[in-house]
Amino acid sequence: MQTAPKFSEDIVPLTDLKVNPGRIVSQVDATHRPVLLTSRGRGVAVVQSLHDYEAAEEERAFMRAVVQGMADIDAGRTVSLADAKKRLGLV
Structure with missing residues (x-):
């Protein structure tokens, strides 16, 4: 079961994914919350x-x-x- 999003943790700029993809993957695995990836302030993808x-x-x-x-x-x-x-x- 997924918990409510924590916008301070669950919205990540695409550049952060490029720099440290392992951290994002570990985060979604540990929290069971999807992460919204953004580019120029707009949502572009979800990592789950x-x-x-x-x-x-x-x-x-x-x-x-x-x-x-x-x-x-x-x-x-x-x-x-x-x-x-x-x-x-x-x-």
Whole structure:
């Protein structure tokens, strides 16, 4: 779970990444907060730990599937439990 950003720590000029990339990578790994990279005062990229990125992607995929399932129910695209078991060869 990510914590709230700390703007004094989580916004880093792109030049700092060029100078000491290991520090930025260690920071995102230790804090579990993404770092916003800036160039000329504007946000240009985000650095996030691989673990946190993968967890967020899994959560987004799950939520998309839930929303799709809810839409299917609303549209009447459902099957009975007995039919589902038959289709899956579980009967």
